[in-house]
Every structure is written in structure tokens, then in C-alpha cells.
Amino acid sequence: MSMFCFQCQEALKNVGCSAMAGVCGKTSEVSNLQDLLIYTVKGVALVNQQAREAGINRPETDRLIMDGLFATITNANFDDESIIRRIEKALHERETIKESLKEAGVYKESLYPDYATWSGHRYSFISKSEEKQVGILATDNEDMRSLRSLVLFGLKGMAAYAEHALNLGHKSDDICDFTEKALVATEDDTLSVDDLVALVMETGKFGVDVMALLDNANTSTYGHPEMTEVEIGVRDNPAILVSGHDLKDFEELLEQTAGTGVDVYTHSEMLPANYYPAFKKYDHFVGNYGNAWWKQKEEFESFNGPVLFTTNCIVPPKASYSDRIYTTGATGYPGFKHIPDRTEGGKKDFSEIVAHAKKLPAPTGIEEGTIIGGFAHNQVTQLADKVVDAVKTGAIRKFFVMAGCDGRMKSRDYYTEFAKTLPEDTVILTAGCAKYRYNKLPLGDIGGIPRVLDAGQCNDSYSLAVVAMKLKEIFELNDINELPIEYNLAWYEQKAVIVLLALLHLGVKDIKLGPTLPAFLSPNVAKVLVEKFGISGMTNVEEDMAALMG
Template identity: 70%
Template structure:
């Protein structure tokens, strides 16, 4: 019997699944606890759905579901103890809901997730052998159910960020719970395909909600030159995606002599007007998440993880005691900063005091990178962009959004960007941009050849831009635009972005560096036939394909 089974990310071992230890660094005990947590969350979703039918749904379930799902995203939480505590808390919530269902005169139901109980970490781990991914024996049904669940995990991440900025939409929470409950049912392949597309619909909704949350709180992103050098002050490096955490940290570090640098997916925080007011927000340090083992050594100060993108440090790492986590993230041995109380900020005093005792960052590069091309900013440039397309100065746009990762094969994306003709423009969002955002690719009539919209959730901006261009050029179909999609993926937030694009009708998306291991041959064939989904080959061959050139 395998120690674990996980194939939710692009690094699935041998392109099949991790069975001994996750390539991400997740140990088998943590992987199994995550499977059991998901199982318990399904029971909670079923019960709250029943309460909803009589107008007695518990609002507290919303956060329990999205926070629980978020904690199981790849590279988010590696803390065994945190999962044991969370499962115990969720079992307690489930039993409270069960009592309310019975009190309302409703039938609790028969699914095992409603009745199973245990009290120890060992029991929680053992349960995963019965309820994990492989418990669904039909390969195609399993593939579709996992595709939906991974989409829900990505959806949960974006819902949590919006929630932290007081933006919520009950319809999104209801769908998450309904869809999670649906994965416990004996649904047909057709029903599951429809649910997959509906997940994409709510992916669009949640990204629009988060966009509204971010821009209403911090203003519309502006085209910004971001410093990648360092100053001589002690500093904190903030990673992840949560802008509310960024705000709390900047407020509490102001006037302390401690600088703040962004890392990886937090880079786009530099584009927001409200954050630019803080003179101690120095710029960005380093590159994509997977280079942190080297870059955290040279940063010298403490690192705050607000979400996923954690790489468990090696035993010999000197920065192990400088890692702090918060929100859904976690790492055994690191200090976890608790959630904020209503109406208050998170308490970052411990990490600030730690920073004051550290040396300033060691400079690893210098110069600037440019970003901030969210939809509002691009609309201001619409005139020059449309003119450039009409005159032929811009032949084609390439959406190269998504995730970066460790595999050597991802050098494909750097080479692809370097070999693109000078009359093409890259549209990007997410940490995939680190493969080419520091290359001297130049501009076209003042329009940068790399247009960075922001974080992975800001792929929404790229979709909005595409739909606006369709309207401007008076096209019937978004696929008639001179836009090609060559997207890198890694984890579950990329899955919900993909499903959102499919819901919007975008076709012929190429995914790399490998297709998801969780797609069975039959499900992959459905995506190929209905949506033109494809993988990547070589840069030269794909370039010919995208540009319509005959070899």
C-alpha cells in the first residue's frame, strides 16, 4: 500500500503521482491529513446544504470551507500539528451542524463523511487510505471530481483574499459547498463535465470580486518601475498573495527603521497607489518561489509567508528560524501569526522585532522591472495598442500567464520569449513572468513587449482585456483575436484560472511544461476535442504553430 497519493500539482512524481513523499516537500503524514480534512469538509458542505433548504445555513461554514481548502493547496501548509488541530475543529463543527439538521427535522444522510469520527492524529492519517484520491475507482469519474476539487481549492484561495478585504458573495460560498457535496454523489460523466464548467463560471466571479476588493482598497494598479536592488536597513521579506497582510505589515513597520521588500507573487503590491505611499516599501527581492532556498539565505532578515509558495528549508539552512507564516500557510517549527480579530490588524510585532536584530539584505541584483498593466491601465493604453494592431506593428499577443516551477523543462518559456518576433507582445500574470520579465525585450511604439497584469488572480485582467479588444474590433468570437495562449501551470490556482478561461469560451490553450497528471486519457481527450487544449513541444515547433507558419 502506498504511503500517500497526490497528483494535484505539475510536479507529480513521474507524471503519475507522489506516493512516498511529495516532490513539493510534503511528507506522507501531512498529505494523508489533508485528504482526511477534505473528507470532513465534504460532510460539512452536505449538512450546511441541507440547512440552507430551510433557511438555516450557518454563515461560519463559509470561512471554514474556504480556509480549509486553501490550507491543502500545494506549498501552502506543511504543519502536521496544524492539520490535526484543524480536523478536530472541523469534526466539532460537523457534529454541531448535524445536531441542527436533526433539530430541523431533516435527514442527516448516509455518506460516511457525516458519521465517521476519531480523535487522534494517527487515526486521521489512517483514514486517508480509505477516503483519499484513489478511493474513487472509476478513472474518468475520479479525474473529473479531482479537477473540480482542485478548481475549488483555487477558488477558495481567491475567495479568502477578497474576504480579508470585506468583500464576499454568498453565491460563491454556496457554490463551493454545493460542488464539494456533489463530489460525494454518484454523478455521470456528463454531469461532472457540466459541474466543471460551472466551477469555471464561479472562477470568473471570484476573480472579479477579488479585483474589486483590491482596487477599492488600494486603487487601480499603475505602470510602475520596481526597484530590485537593496538599501542598508534591516528588512522583512513578504511573500505570497494576501494584500491585506501587506497593508497591515506596512502600517506596523512605518517609522521603525525596518524596510519591506516583496517576493515572488507579492511583487504586484508595488503597483498599487496606496502601497506606494510607504517609503519603506523598497521594491522586490529575488525571483519566483522555487529559488527561495538560495535567496532567503542572502536576504538576512525574516520572511513572512502570507499564503502558499513555501519550500520547506533544508536542515542546514540558516534562515529556518527566520520564517513566519500566517493565514492558511504553515510550516512546522516556524512561528505562526494568528488571524486578525474583527476590526483589528494582525499583530506583526514579533517579526518586526526580529527584523531589527538582523543585517540588511545582501544585494543579488540591481536595476528595475516594469509592471502594473491591469485592465484599467491597459484600457488607458487602448488607443495606441489598437492602432499598433491595425498598422501591423503588433502582429500577435501571447498570453504567457501562470506559474513558475523547478523543472529544467521550464526554460522553454525563457527561450520562447527570447525567440518571439519583435512584432509580438507577451501578456502575463502570475510568477511565470519571472522566466522573462528581466529580459531586454524592448517595446513597440512605447508599448512594452512584456505587459505584466500582476498576480495569478490578475489573469482576470487579461480576460477582461481580451473581451474588450473583441468589442473594439467588433468580433463575434474572442478566439478570432490575434491572441495565442501558451500558459505554464503548477498548482490549483492555475486550475481555476484555466477553468475560468474555458467558461469564457477561450479555446486552443496550450499548457506546459506537462499536462496535469490528474487528467485521465478520456477526460484529456474531451478537453482536446471540445476546447482544443494541448501541451507544448519544442520552442521552434510551437512558434511555427502559433504564428501559422509552415515548416
């Protein structure tokens, strides 16, 4: 059984993974089942659009759609059984909605295509997943396939952020409605290239909306991130390491480890939890351990304690520590213990992982000292006068947005070298795990302003956009592109795709994107992005530095 997947930056030969396993480590069976899950979720979206029109849609459906999209993000879920259960749940939800439509007298079965009518039992899912119309290659026209992929992968990124917000009680019906319409549109053969281009841009608009929604959810719940020195050393207590992005999971784990003698550390994209005031009251919250997601094989080994994945970025583990890995939410991996979802109004039960931690040794230290972060839009706004003065006096010549994802390719050393080469009168604005390429370099400060301003997680790229818009207002400029800000972004998976589309919606131009342009961009679609928005790939540090500084 073969697969085809080109949704992430590691797509084989920058074309697509099409053998028995992806570069990420997922099997062809899992890849095809994920395609079938998306296919089925599109059917749920179609019938739920009719339910919305009739005013009988259920909130459970919105969560199911978001979770189905989220579970197929790169490195989130490698567990075929977990994906199969989601397909079964989606099929059941779809038929439940149809029954509601029948009861309301608005059932329109004649309108339903295969993705809204197919049925089967789990033993038939594999064969169904191999049918041509299920996967991305169902679209023969390369440009249409490219545009549909841009929309779909953007929706996956949106769903991740929407689910985090939903976990904190924040939801937008407009975002849910658009997600459904866009999913259905990716199966609509009547749409033209121009229609799909417009849909891509509309996806970017809702990308801004969903990041604003999550920003409000996080800050209203936990306070605004503030400038913080984060410890990167270790203590002598047994501990739990938390990776991923979900702050609700992190909060509940902190509550349940308080007073147990078990410490808690963040890893990779959970680092920004250190910046939120609400979490600083926990004495057993120590700091951050390690670096970006792709180094986890060495770092999980030396951590010694259990690791909790709240979202994606799982690397297939070594056997030596695989029994210490726990997943929750949309994540999954064969053999890993999975912590079930919270019930309505309840909390997740982390007692098993806490008990496990107590039996294991304390972490082995891998570094010492501190790193500084917490420069989301509220904190930077407080520094606005100092920043503006530095720009006006020439102390700061340019800002470089170096946000996005990190990855394991050797070519990503480029970002470290680029940061080292930047003139001393420049400042890096960052968010996402791309920061691990340079956030521990001794780059110093400019008049007390650190030269690396970390806003937080990948979704906090929204903060960078807010900062840019604020500076545009302060300097009384007509165009955001008139600011002394350059964009040199790294991407890896679908949350980076929605961040990119959001920036394009905001009118940002001349973005440099690397280490490779997405494999799902056809030559014609790539040409449109180059000509309309000035998007370009990275070359080498010297050439790119000269172009961007010039």
C-alpha cells in the same frame, strides 16, 4: 504509510507521488491528513447545504470551508499539527450545524454518508486518513476520478481567491453555495460522466466570478494597479521580505513597520503589491527582492532578514535560515513561527517579526535596476487607443498570453527561450510567477508599449480576460478566438487549474499548456479537452512558435 497525490505539475513521473513524501516535500502523513481534512470539509458542506435551505447557515462555516480547501493547496501547509487542528475544528463545526438543524426540526441524519458522520480523536486521525474512501483513489473509475479531481482542484484555487476577498470584506454567497454543492457532488456516485463534465464547466464559470470578486476587492481597497517601475536593488536598513498573495496581510505589515527603521520588500507573487497606489505612500516599502518561489533557498539566505509567508509556495528550508521564516493564514511548516489570524474587526499582530528584523543585517543585494509592471485591465484600457492603433498599423502583429506558474523543472527554460524567440512585433501578456522567466529580459517596447505587460498575480489572469473581451468589443468581433491572441500557459498548482477552467468557460480555445499536461487528466478526459477546446501540450520552441505564429 504511503500517500497518493497528483494535484500539482511536479507529480512524480507525471503519474502521482505515492511514496513516503511528495516531490513538494510534504510527508505522507501530512498528505493523508490533508485528504482527511478535505473529506471532513465535504461533510461540513453537506450539512451546511441543509442549513442554507433552512436559512440558518452561519458565515463562520463559509470561512472554515474556504480555509480548509486553501490549506491543502500545493506548498501551502506542511504542518501536521496545523492540519489536525483544522480537522478538529471541522468536526466540531459539522456537529454544531447538526444541532442547529435539530433545533429547527429539519435534521436528516438518514441522508448522511460516512464523510458527514465519522468521528474520532486526533490519535485516530492517521488511521482514518489511510482508509480508501478518504483519498482521491476512492474513485475506481479513472475518468470519474479525473473529472472529480478537476472539480476539486478547481475549488481549491477558488477558495484561495475567495479567502483573499473575504479578508477585505468582500464575499459572494453564490460562490460559497456552489463550493459546497460541488464538494458534495464529488462524492455523489449517481452522477454520470456528462454530469461531471457539466460541473467542471460550471466550476470555470464560478472561477471567473471569484476572480472578479477579488479584483473588485483589491481595486476598491487599494486602487487600480498602475504602470510602475519597481526597484529590484536593496537599501542599507534591516528588512522583512513578504511572499505569497494576501494584500490585507501586506497592508497591515506596512502599517506596523512604518517609522520603525525596518524596510519591506516583496518576493515572488507579492511583486504586484508594488503596482497598487495605496502602498506607494510608504517610504519604507522598497521594491522587489528576488524571483519566483522556487529560488527561495538561495534568495532567503542572502536576504538576511525575516520572511513572511502569507500564502502558499513554501519550499522546505535550509537550517541556516529556518528560524527567520514566519507563516500566517492557511500556511504552516513545522518549526516556523505562525502569526495568528486577526480577530473580528482587529488586525494581525506583526510585532514579533518586526522586532526580529531589527536584530538582523540589511539584505545583500543580488541585482540592480528596475522592472516594469502594473498592466491590469484598467491600465491597459487607458492605453487602448495606442494598442488598437498598433494592431491596426501592424506594429503589433500578435499578443501572447504567457501567464501562470513558474517551477523548478529544467524544462521550464522553454518559456524563457520562447520569449526570446518571439518576433519583435509581438507583445507578452502575463500574470502569475511565470513572468519571472522573462520579465527581466531586454525585450524593449513597441511605440512606448512594453513588450511584457504584467497584469499582476495569478488571480489577475482575470484582467487578461477582461482585456481580451474589451479588444473583442473594440474590433467588433463575434468570437474571442478571432483576436490576434495566442495562449501559451505554464501551470504548477491548483490556482492555475481554476484559471484554466475560467478561460474554458469564457470560450478560449487552442490553449497550449505545459510543461506537462496534468497527471490527473485521464486519457479520455484529456481527449475531450483536446477535441472540444484544442488544448495541447508544449513540444519545443521552434515547433510551437511556428504553429502559434502561423
